[in-house]
Amino acid sequence: MQLITRAGNDFSRRFSFIAMAVKSLPVRSCLIDGEAIVCNENGLAVFELIRRHGTIASALHCAFDLLELDGEDLRRQPIEKRKASLAKLLKGSHLSIVLNEHFEEDGAIVFREACKLGCESIVSKRLGSLYRSGRSVHWVKVKNPKAPAVKREAQENWGH
Numbered sequence: 742m743q744l745i746t747r748a749g750n751d752f753s754r755r756f757s758f759i760a761m762a763v764k765s766l767p768v769r770s771c772l773i774d775g776e777a778i779v780c781n782e783n784g785l786a787v788f789e790l791i792r793r794h795g796t797i798a799s800a801l802h803c804a805f806d807l808l809e810l811d812g813e814d815l816r817r818q819p820i821e822k823r824k825a826s827l828a829k830l831l832k833g834s835h836l837s838i839v840l841n842e843h844f845e846e847d848g849a850i851v852f853r854e855a856c857k858l859g860c861e862s863i864v865s866k867r868l869g870s871l872y873r874s875g876r877s878v879h880w881v882k883v884k885n886p887k888a889p890a891v892k893r894e895a896q897e898n899w900g901h
Contacts, residue, residue: 744777744802752777759802762835771830772809774872775802775841785859788890802838804831805864808872816872823872852883861888 742764744752753760756777763773777800779790791800807827808816815823824843831840844851848865855863862884870879884891 755796756800756802757796758798758835758837759800762837763802765835766830766838768830769811770809771807771811773802773804773827773838774806774808775804777801778803786861788861801836803841804838805841806872819869819871820866821868848883852885856885856887859885859888861885861890 742753742760744756744760744763746752759777763771777791777797778786779793779797779800781787781790786803791797804827806820807823807830808814810826810830815826818826828840831838845868848863851865852863862882864880864882867879870877873879
């Protein structure tokens with residue numbers, strides 16, 4: 742069992758509680774797409790908190806998608822079926838792995854409410870879409886321009 746970053750680095754030691762939680766899942770093998778997060782006192786994921794060096798015991802794995810389960814490649818199944826399988830797999834799992842909540846309501850309303858909460862962004866995925874690594878016309882990320890991470894990113898890109 743390994744926690745591999747997009748760049749191919751093994752972060753299993755850095756996020757040891759997440760690694761233990763994934764290892765305890767009732768499967769022979771699985772490949773979960775997600776993101777390690779650290780939340781502030783209000784329960785909001787804060788990018789700056791995950792950038793700390795060393796082991797981060799308070800990190801959670803926010804699970805977005807299930808790509809493989811017990812040797813079966815699920816990437817050609819529609820997103821809603823993969824998410825249902827992921828929810829079933831994670832039901833009753835340890836606190837170090839959480840299912841990323843999704844909403845099937847109007848995207849503009851979800852985005853507005855996410856911004857009110859201070860979320861960094863939302864990702865909209867077309868129902869029925871298959872998994873593709875990287876960018877897809879069926880998956881659109883919209884960033885909250887007022888979120889601290891987005892402001893910092895904009896400043897870094899402008900060299901300020």
